[in-house]
Amino acid sequence: MESISSQIAPPVAGTTPQPAKGTTLLRIQNVAKTFGHNVVLRNISLEIAEGEFLTILGESGSGKTTLLRIIAGFETATSGELWMGTDRLDGQPPYRRPVNTVFQSYALFPHLTVEDNVGYGLRVAKRPAAEVAHRVTEALEKVKMTAHAKKKPSKISGGQQQRVALARALVNRPRMLLLDEPLSALDANLRRQMQLELKSLQREVGIAFVFVTHDQEEAMVMSDRIALLRSGELEQVATPREIYSRPATAYVAQFIGHTNLLKGEVNDGIVRSASLSWPVVLPDGPAVFSLRPEHVRLAGAAASSNTARVRGRVVHQAFHGATELIRVDCGGGLILAARIASGTMPQGELQLEFTASDAIPVRESPERV
Amino acid sequence: MFSRAYKTAVTVPPLVWVTVFLLLPYLLMFCYSFWSVSSLQTIVHSWNIDNYRELLQKPVYWQTLLRSMWIAARVMVFSLLLGYPLAYFLSFYAGHRKDLLYQLVIIPLWVSYLVRAYAWKTILGSDGVLNTLLQYVHLTSHPLDFLLYSPFAVVLTLTHIYTPFTFLPIYAALEHIPRNLVEASHDLGATPAQTFWKIIFPLSTPGVLAGATFAFVLSLGDFLAPLLLGGPSGIMISNIVVSLFGAAYNWPLGAAISLCMLVLVVSLLFISERLEKRWSFS
Numbered sequence: 001m002e003s004i005s006s007q008i009a010p011p012v013a014g015t016t017p018q019p020a021k022g023t024t025l026l027r028i029q030n031v032a033k034t035f036g037h038n039v040v041l042r043n044i045s046l047e048i049a050e051g052e053f054l055t056i057l058g059e060s061g062s063g064k065t066t067l068l069r070i071i072a073g074f075e076t077a078t079s080g081e082l083w084m085g086t087d088r089l090d091g092q093p094p095y096r097r098p099v100n101t102v103f104q105s106y107a108l109f110p111h112l113t114v115e116d117n118v119g120y121g122l123r124v125a126k127r128p129a130a131e132v133a134h135r136v137t138e139a140l141e142k143v144k145m146t147a148h149a150k151k152k153p154s155k156i157s158g159g160q161q162q163r164v165a166l167a168r169a170l171v172n173r174p175r176m177l178l179l180d181e182p183l184s185a186l187d188a189n190l191r192r193q194m195q196l197e198l199k200s201l202q203r204e205v206g207i208a209f210v211f212v213t214h215d216q217e218e219a220m221v222m223s224d225r226i227a228l229l230r231s232g233e234l235e236q237v238a239t240p241r242e243i244y245s246r247p248a249t250a251y252v253a254q255f256i257g258h259t260n261l262l263k264g265e266v267n268d269g270i271v272r273s274a275s276l277s278w279p280v281v282l283p284d285g286p287a288v289f290s291l292r293p294e295h296v297r298l299a300g301a302a303a304s305s306n307t308a309r310v311r312g313r314v315v316h317q318a319f320h321g322a323t324e325l326i327r328v329d330c331g332g333g334l335i336l337a338a339r340i341a342s343g344t345m346p347q348g349e350l351q352l353e354f355t356a357s358d359a360i361p362v363r364e365s366p367e368r369v
Numbered sequence: 370m371f372s373r374a375y376k377t378a379v380t381v382p383p384l385v386w387v388t389v390f391l392l393l394p395y396l397l398m399f400c401y402s403f404w405s406v407s408s409l410q411t412i413v414h415s416w417n418i419d420n421y422r423e424l425l426q427k428p429v430y431w432q433t434l435l436r437s438m439w440i441a442a443r444v445m446v447f448s449l450l451l452g453y454p455l456a457y458f459l460s461f462y463a464g465h466r467k468d469l470l471y472q473l474v475i476i477p478l479w480v481s482y483l484v485r486a487y488a489w490k491t492i493l494g495s496d497g498v499l500n501t502l503l504q505y506v507h508l509t510s511h512p513l514d515f516l517l518y519s520p521f522a523v524v525l526t527l528t529h530i531y532t533p534f535t536f537l538p539i540y541a542a543l544e545h546i547p548r549n550l551v552e553a554s555h556d557l558g559a560t561p562a563q564t565f566w567k568i569i570f571p572l573s574t575p576g577v578l579a580g581a582t583f584a585f586v587l588s589l590g591d592f593l594a595p596l597l598l599g600g601p602s603g604i605m606i607s608n609i610v611v612s613l614f615g616a617a618y619n620w621p622l623g624a625a626i627s628l629c630m631l632v633l634v635v636s637l638l639f640i641s642e643r644l645e646k647r648w649s650f651s
Contacts, residue, residue: 074552094555107553110650111571121557124567154650172557 022049025208026071026089026176031080033066033232040066041232044080048176048210053202055211055219057255058229064212067229068178071210072101084175100169101178105185106161108153114164115140115149121172139171142201159190166201176208183218195221216256220244228252235365251365253290258325260291260337262359271359274334278308278356288362293325295358296338299351309353312336314345328352395631401624410618420625430609430626437605440523441588445535447528448584449577452535456576457569460543471540478533486597489526493517493598518600526594531587535580542576543569575645582641586634606630 026048033041041063048054058064069075071082073094082089089097100121108117119136127135140146143163148156153164162182169177183191183198199222202209213219219226220240227237236248247253250261264273266282271289280287299309312330319342326345328336330352338352402420407413424430455474463470477485492498495512503509515521546569554564592607599605606626613623 072552072556074555094552095558095560099556101553101556103549103553105547105549107547107549109550109553109568111648120554120559120567124554124557124559124563152650168557 025050027083029081031077034078051206053209053224055223055226057219062229063232064229068212073097098175100174102165102182104180106165118168139167143167179211249363249365258293262289274332276308289359290362291359293337293339296354299353306356307353311351398624401621402628404621420622434606441585443524444527444588445581445584448532448535451532456536456540520603522598523594523603527588531584534583538579539576542573546572574648578645
């Protein structure tokens with residue numbers, strides 16, 4: 001309770017989200033992009049560290065792929081700058097940038113064999129033949145594709161094409177690897193396996209990965225940090241844990257996992273929302289809180305001043321294995337979602353409670369077009 | 370799914386058509402090529418290979434065939450040199466004007482072949498547009514006579530007429546190249562020139578082969594352009610066939626030449642198709 005005011009993530013305008021560790025590799029400064037009248041990105045500022053796994057997460061149309069394409073050099077930002085150390089990257093053509101891309105559909109060259117695809121970057125850079133052969137062999141080993149070196153891309157499976165695309169990018173030892181939803185074409189099992197492989201590969205090579213996805217679970221599993229984009233603006237940039245437990249805005253709270261959004265009115269250190277009330281340290285006025293379903297529990301015997309309690313009736317119940325997600329109508333328009341251990345739900349009316357500090361104050365997300 | 374009667378109704382007419390208007394005439398021509406003409410100018414239906422022997426023995430026939438192939442080869446090269454850059458520009462750099470420019474390339478095909486051939490006659494003739502202009506600006510004092518009635522005029526006219534035929538398959542092949550392959554190539558450090566020679570051109574070869582085949586085969590069998598603009602030195606093999614079936618009245622020999630041409634062209638188409646298959650990667 002005493003730390004609630006510090007829970008509000010800093011929404012200070014003009015600050016650039018900085019990586020938690022390491023030195024800055026790429027600095028994105030006030031980048032904006034418009035296509036005609038259509039504003040795709042507004043004022044994006046972001047720093048990416050050496051060796052970091054950063055995920056750009058967002059719904060389709062949020063501008064995440066456009067941001068990646070601006071870093072790669074396939075699109076030109078309408079305004080803003082890209083800096084890598086003392087090199088200004090924007091304005092340089094893609095073939096001069098020390099970044100490589102793994103495309104959504106892999107974009108393997110259909111007329112070249114797997115090994116010629118992997119060696120392409122080294123060959124156009126006019127590396128000696130022996131070095132090309134050596135590095136290609138090494139890269140194919142790393143992604144376990146040595147057996148398929150002589151095959152054309154059309155003769156291997158989607159998962160294998162994915163590995164070849166990775167090897168083709170990594171063999172050039174880029175400063176940064178850009179990945180544009182590379183797993184979205186794979187089926188669920190292969191996808192989970194590739195998530196882990198990608199993550200361990202990234203740790204092994206130590207290259208910064210910028211990974212674009214719309215899948216929040218994927219982002220949580222793989223990333224050091226997540227940059228959440230919404231309608232062309234950054235909502236929050238933070239570690240998966242932080243973004244989950246301390247969402248900055250109502251949008252973030254809803255996008256990452258399930259949540260209860262509680263609108264309330266703060267008055268003299270007490271917030272009231274429908275039939276609920278709990279103590280906070282916030283100035284008077286309207287406020288919005290995010291309360292994760294797993295923080296809502298069946299009320300125990302003793303109430304304390306730090307908890308809020310409410311009675312209600314179960315209106316919906318979904319079985320998730322070890323837990324159940326129940327929706328409880330508490331009256332006054334308040335429906336609380338709660339995650340409880342399977343088989344512990346009592347019959348009829350029940351009483352729920354949560355600890356005051358688990359209700360995280362968030363900024364309202366204004367509607368954007 | 371469809372009734373037997375329906376299937377019969379849709380398949381029989383085309384089959385009859387092909388048989389009556391294609392297979393039977395070819396068969397007839399095949400027969401003619403082994404017959405001969407008597408001194409009384411009647412066709413003798415006795416089987417022999419004299420026509421083929423004559424083709425091999427008289428140099429005028431195979432020399433004209435070689436010249437025709439040489440003209441066709443030049444037309445092929447020039448239409449590729451014109452058609453490829455045009456198709457490349459349209460496909461990659463024309464932006465929103467793509468459709469308009471595409472139509473502009475196609476529209477000349479709607480104009481009669483004869484009109485276009487005659488147009489060149491008025492441009493290249495000794496009183497033609499080009500000679501008048503050259504004399505007007507005092508580049509020459511008298512009309513250049515090699516412009517018209519020469520292999521040059523034939524190559525120029527055929528190139529003009531068949532470039533759209535070369536352009537179309539190349540354009541289609543270029544349009545089929547996924548643009549992310551071009552991006553991937555740039556991303557991997559290849560300059561635009563490297564990307565063109567290592568990615569775009571190899572992937573467009575099926576279109577280049579198809580276009581080259583069109584230009585060569587169509588030019589090889591052409592007889593109007595040499596007739597109108599070729600003069601004596603621009604005679605092509607089809608002109609000989611035309612005269613053998615007409616004034617010279619030697620249908621058997623004409624049939625023999627036609628059959629040789631047919632075999633040549635069908636082999637070319639066969640080879641080109643095999644190569645296209647080998648070079649296509651979709």
